[in-house]
Amino acid sequence: MIQFKNVTLEYPVTRTLALDDLSLQVGKGEFVYLVGHSGAGKSSFMNLVLKRALPTRGEIRVAGETLARYRGRRTALLRRRIGTVFQDNLLLDHLNAYDNVAFTLRVTGVPQREWAGRVTTAMRTVGLEHKKHALPVQLSQGEQQRVAIARAIVADPPLLLADEPTGNLDPDHSREVLRVLQNVNLRGTTVIVATHARDLVETFRHRTLTLRKGRLVRDDPYGGYTL
Ligand SMILES: Nc1ncnc2c1ncn2[C@@H]1O[C@H](COP(=O)(O)OP(=O)(O)OP(=O)(O)O)[C@@H](O)[C@H]1O
16 A cells, blocks of 8 residues: 655755655555654654655655656545544534535545435444534544544545544543544555554554654564554
8 A cells, every 4th residue: 555665755944854764565454553752754754645745765655656656636636535634634613523524525526425324434433423413612522533533534545544643632532543443444444543652552453663763663563662
């Protein structure tokens, strides 16, 4: 699903070396954690996969295709096929949970007759079918995070990128979110989770990639949190 070959990312203005000669592969259907100290390069990795940033050197392939060959509209289409759960993509305040989730279907061009069924399935996956009429302010942070996951998965993306999906959540809600992500993975979506949540990485074991100063220093198939 993802292949990085000797990828280096140096941010232009500050000349920060965010990723340094990174080579790795993530196969279809895998569940992978990305861990590392703050500034290790986790978000930069996600941004490269989404082509929000361009590598200074090296080659990136997503779903078998070289990202450098994607241009304009194709880049937009690629992004639409990748579900994202990021701290900064908040729910739209004026829309209820159902409409927030349906919004993804609108922008991905899914026919309207499929919306109700798909939204209901996604809301059920995150355990919030009964809250579909609630506005974001009427939901707890954990529930809002689960709606954000429902929104990310409703179009059945082959790949889901989650950057700190349990940031700001208490331990119970964090575990709930992790279970949801695992369910999504069991349904066939490749899931990559960048996180600082040691307890989750230790409890729900999956392959774990550790970055340190932009370098891959560990690739543990059985998981475990060692920075
Ligand atoms: N847009 C940018 N311009 C310049 N430097 C950046 C930019 N974004 C990130 N950096 C720098 O690149 C390095 C990697 O940052 P990145 O956000 O990828 O780390 P991270 O592992 O996601 O950190 P955190 O766990 O704190 O989110 C850091 O030194 C950071 O300061």
